[in-house]
Amino acid sequence: MSTTPKWYCRNKSQPMHTFAEIGNLGLELRRITKRIVIDVNSAIFSEHDTILEECEQVVELYWSLKDETKNADFQSLSKKIKRSPYNALLMRKFNLIMELNDRRFCQLTFVLKRTLSLLLRKSMQSEMWLNWALHITQLYNRCRNVNSIQGQTQTQSCLQPEQEAQPEGEEKEKEPKLSGKCKEEMHANVCSNMYPALLMSLKNIDFGFVLQYVAQTRVEQNALDLVFGLFNMGEQDAWREHQQQQQNNESTSSSLEILRTLNISFAAGDYQPYCESAQDYNALQMPSTSGAGAAAGVGADAKDEGQDHQSLRCKHTESFLQKERIFIAQLIAKATEICPTIFGKSSQPPPLYPYASYSSTDSRKAGEVDMNAYIVRGLRLLWSYVGIILDHILLWWIDTPMSCYNLTHIDSIRCWLYHQNVNDIPEPVFSTLRGIGEILTGFMCNNIWDQLFRLTLISSSNPRRLVQQVVEQYRDAPKNEHGTPTGTVWISVFSNLVNLSNQYFSNTDAHNNSSLLPVAEQIPMLHRLDHSVHSMRLWVTEQAKLLCCEWKMDRFFQILEHDVKLCLSVFNTFKLPKLTADLSDILMLVCVALRTKLITESTNNIDLLKKTTDECVQILSAVCRILSLANFTLCFPAASHWQRSVYNDEEKSLYVGYVLDEIFLPSIRATKDIVILKLILKLICEAWLDFIYQKRIRFSVNGALRLLNDFDDVREWILSCTLLDEQQLEKLSNHEVLRMCKGVGKILLRKPEDIISITQSPKFDKKSEDANAQDTQLPSEMFVSNQKHWLQLRANGGNGFPLLKLCCGDSI
Known part of the structure; x- marks a missing residue:
């Protein structure tokens, strides 16, 4: 009598057909994954609809077979099967094929996400790219929780964007278990440990993920628009000061010229002044009704001249914000039509245009809040990316980059940015410009230090007049009328480094909160300051030996009494507050620790510089005795x-x-x-x-x-x-x-x-x-x-x- 069970020996049985379909599923997963990878690298997508349909069919087949394999016939075997080596081999083969299919399915999800990222980066080139990216997003979310999507109803109320991220326990319950294993165990088994990101739990793609990539595609254009408006405002301010003051200094005139040049570089034409009054919008929220916008316009007309000046300054930035609000609303509308799962549990996303006329129902009010929350989230993402790229555009990427101009011109623009007020420029553009000011501060520090430090090496062979012309470009340096040219350059080095570093701590209320301060930007300044103090101390010692041997007491005491004393007086205004970092922020902990180490080294070198005067006097004593003995020997x-x-x-x-x-x-x-x-x-x-x-x-x-x-x-x-x-x-x-x-x-x-x-x-x-x-x-x-x-x-x-x-x- 045969020990083979009936369902295993009969080819017409449903389990045997499922076993065959599982083997074909692995081939289909491999084929569709390879096709997506090859077509994504192509320049033209002619059959993308077919690819999506085939991929969707493969995904549905995968989950249906996973459900069938949970049948008791596949999970529990009779005692006769356990006694048969042939059947045990078949079951082992079945388990290996299931694990292979799980691995290939995870590979398919990774390819889909990679394809989505590539398409979102090109979404601004054509609307077809964005549509296909949203279709792939819908398919990817179905890959993760297809059973939950099928069980959802179309009448669920919309939820807040903050509730998109569900608890891990709920996600685990909704997603089907593979071969009786939880989600995290499956990933750990099917993914290589050489790529740690694969070991993490995969989540559904939400609207924030899509918006992040879309914002990256628009960041360069928005940065250019912001710079155009920025220098328009700067040219207005400089021109207004030029009209009010007949006698302007050199820095104002140079700033006016650079603003005009940069404005032409962006606008490619002459500047057209604004004659109409600007409208004061809320910082991030969209206006609820058209009447509210009209009322805001009437309120703006009723302001005095000073307030009109402030509204005029923020006209550009408000126009940027309003344009991005409209773009995000259109993106939400398209995502609602193509990929409703992008908004979380509810298949019905928030209302698209909350500023239109609605009835006063509770659901629509809640939808309006959701819409504004999505807009706030999108604007924050966009302007954070603008702040990352804007300094590169200003310094290097435009036709007349700021890096080609004199450092004094860049410093004038940097100071102008720091003088802006949040009342003049609304958030989040204000924070972006403040970040640009910090980046320009670091750029000024690096270039001033490089230029002046090189000048210290050659100042002894250059005439004093040339050194004074270079040093006078930096207004922050104190005057050294009785010192040496090289000492004057050293004083300028320390003065500029200290002043630039102190500008990071202009707000005394935020000194103890390291997350609100550019700690990483201050580290290069402290590093250069430490090396500068050490180099000057060596220079003073070597000059003391040389001048004492030649008995040039005039230059010796110029260095000792003027150069060193003025350099030490600069450090009296050096602000070095103690900072503390959150234990959970590892990067900030490292920055604060490195900053503390550099402060300690700089302080030690400053103390050694103070003791350098005594060392020079000892050198003077030794040389004076030898020189006196030599003179008495001669005469x-x-x-x-x-x-x-x-x-x-x-x-x-x-x-x-x-x-x-x-x-x-x-x-x-x-x-x-x-x-x-x-x-x-x-x-x-x-x-x-x-x-x-x-x-x-x-x-x-x-x-x-x-x-x-x-x-x-x-x-x-x-x-x-x-x-x-x-x-x-x-x-x-x-x-x-x-x-x-x-x-x-x-x-x-x-x-x-x-x-x-x-x-x-x-x-x-x-x-x-x-x-x-x-x-x-x-x-x-x-x-x-x-x-x-x-x-x-x-x-x-x-x-x-x-x-x-x-x-x-x-x-x-």
């Missing part, structure tokens, strides 16, 4: 000169004035900082004493007196200098280092075996007492630290052989 008299017994008191030593003129006088001319001047005087005198001690020069009594007079000549030179004021003269002439030098001279007058007393002075001093300003309780010798070593430099009293005297002193 200090020989050792034999100091062992003579007779000197001409009327003649002064020339080397004292020479050293002071070479080292101290350039410093006095370059700076008025008394601390720096006292430091240089101290370094000169200490180098003088170090030179004497290192050479071991021995002094006779008259030689010591001669050296003591030379020390006094330093004080006389200071008092005779006309470049010093009274306060500087007092502090420099009474410097401790002069007391120490005088103490060395008095020590050299003593004998080596003498013990220096605190209250006694040598009897060989020509002057009976010190100057009144130098009177202290301690004698001058007490200011010398190594007194015993200086006592050893006293020469013998004239006895001995000449050879002994020659050996005691070194000739120079």
Whole structure:
């Protein structure tokens, strides 16, 4: 007796026919998918109606066979079938074919959605493309929930657009289960994990999806129309200011010229002024009745001149909004006729023209709200795309792009955009223009930094006049009248970066909300600012070494006292508020973290720049000592000169004035900082004493007196200098280092075996007492630290052989 069940061995049985149809279904799915892909790539669609009919038949066959496979004959088998290897093999083959058909059906839905996206991008070229795209949308939605669509009635009331997205539980209940598996499991099994988007739950195409692609096709034309109206408004404002003010500055005139040129580029003709009063529309809603529009026109006529000026400014933008309202209404009408499933559950979409005369029924009022909500949604999508592409059109795509003009002209337009008010330009165009202002701010930052940073590298070889002409183009930079040309460029770099960055935080109320601020746009500014501060700090250090070695104190103190101080003063107005991001917004969290890191690095570099002054003073100290020793090596008299017994008191030593003129006088001319001047005087005198001690020069009594007079000549030179004021003269002439030098001279007058007393002075001093300003309780010798070593430099009293005297002193 055969163990094969009756329904499996008889070819005329319904299950066997279903098994055969399932195998043919896989071929049909593959054929129709391939045909759609090939025809979509063609330029002309001659048989698109046939393709849609065939595809619809295949979809209906797929779902009907899925329903038949849920029969108990296919799901439960008798014990005899389980014992038959042949029948078990057939059932395994059946399951494999079912999984293959599920996979091919998902592939068909992906191809349909891809085809829909391609057609929507071309929908503005021909009405046939839009019609076919809506037909494919209807077919795609039937692919997802064909059973639910068949069960819907035509009398359901319309729902709100916000209720289009149904809960996941309801969607799962409406859509048929495949092989007893839920929707998400089916996708995970039939799709490759190399494309994560396929693992997500597929949803029906709604009106927002279609509107998103349609808006992308209209964005360029709307952007051009907006720019045309934008520069018309700008030309009106510039012309009005030109008529009111007879004496205009350069920026106003240049802005007027660029607005005229750009207007011609868009309009391809002369500008025609507006003479009629503009109508004030609501920002996004369509007017409910024609009477309301007439009343609005009467109200606009009753305004004063200032309000008329505001309505005149928003005439262009309101005309754009009204035109898009009409377009969206027409799109909804076409979608209602061809693809009613695009509006969600209800097969009856909202009323098409709510501004027409309706009866006061509750259903029609609800439909009017739906229509306005769809229009608001469409306008938001459209102007968001306009904001994305508008900066490219302004800067690069038009015949006379703004990027070809001077940066000052672009900056004037950017400032004009920031000065616009929401009362003048309604939403959502106002937000779009504000976004353009932020993008132009980033463009200005990049180009100003590139131009000025390159100028810092070559400014040392360019004349000061050329540098001033370039820097004067940027009005925000403070004046640097006494600084160097390169320092002037650095100040302009920091001033422009700080001012552009501060404009992002003009609204102090939104500082803590990072979602309302262009955090990503500020990151390049902070990055450039950090590198600029670091580069200037290196430049200041290298210039300090170079100028000190050449002893160009005028330029050295220009950098130190003017360039660095003005650069640091720019950062006093730097706004760096702390921002917090929502934990759910990963992109904003990354931007805020990167901004915080850049702020920390910039602050550290600014602190290092503040300490650069001390580093330069240390460099000055080291070079000043070496330079002083070099000058004393060249001009200090020989050792034999100091062992003579007779000197001409009327003649002064020339080397004292020479050293002071070479080292101290350039410093006095370059700076008025008394601390720096006292430091240089101290370094000169200490180098003088170090030179004497290192050479071991021995002094006779008259030689010591001669050296003591030379020390006094330093004080006389200071008092005779006309470049010093009274306060500087007092502090420099009474410097401790002069007391120490005088103490060395008095020590050299003593004998080596003498013990220096605190209250006694040598009897060989020509002057009976010190100057009144130098009177202290301690004698001058007490200011010398190594007194015993200086006592050893006293020469013998004239006895001995000449050879002994020659050996005691070194000739120079």
